[in-house]
Amino acid sequence: MLSSLGVIIAALIIYYTHITWIDSLVAVLIGLWVLPRTWVLLKEAINILLEGVPEGVDIKNIEITMFSVDGILEVHDLHIWAITNDKISLTAHLVTPTGNEENIEAEVQKILAEQFSITHTMLQIEKNRASNCINILRYFFIQHYQY
Structure with a gap:
């Protein structure tokens, strides 16, 4: 949702100002925003696949x-x-x-x-x-x- 909004805003900026590097900037910002969430999901998936003890289990x-x-x-x-x-x-x-x-x-x-x-x-x-x-x-x- 937030990434779609960023793409729409970048498209409007490019359309009205012709500053095309905004597209790259928004793509990098979206990538940086997604990366931490992906890392958490990857850790959980690896723990499940390797049959590790779930986090928080004593x-x-x-x-x-x-x-x-x-x-x-x-x-x-x-x-x-x-x-x-x-x-x-x-x-x-x-x-x-x-x-x-x-x-x-x-x-x-x-x-x-x-x-x-x-x-x-x-x-x-x-x-x-x-x-x-x-x-x-x-x-x-x-x-x-x-x-």
């Missing part, structure tokens, strides 16, 4: 919020990226004591949607790996060191 805060849900022992493999300017995607692994708490997944999804506007989520619930290690050690000692 990963640590999201991780702490997810970890604060009762029953979650650990959050790992947390990935957040922008699909579009206003749609954010999140994937994460949530470690729980038994590995089959469906209500935890629903609660985390609700919190992510309400507090962070993240509605495109993929959450994987896992059983506590520490208990698996303890069971393996217990089995090893029972098999090899029975008294």
Whole structure:
């Protein structure tokens, strides 16, 4: 809109005064006016294409919020990226004591949607790996060191 107005004014000046370099001046001014806006758009597009974390998203805060849900022992493999300017995607692994708490997944999804506007989520619930290690050690000692 503003660039069209500049072209019309330049055309009128050229028509009435025959100063033709006004056309070049207006073109340069329009280019300088558009350049900063183009730079911002280019940065956003590159961030989306490279699946970068969207500006303004605090990963640590999201991780702490997810970890604060009762029953979650650990959050790992947390990935957040922008699909579009206003749609954010999140994937994460949530470690729980038994590995089959469906209500935890629903609660985390609700919190992510309400507090962070993240509605495109993929959450994987896992059983506590520490208990698996303890069971393996217990089995090893029972098999090899029975008294």
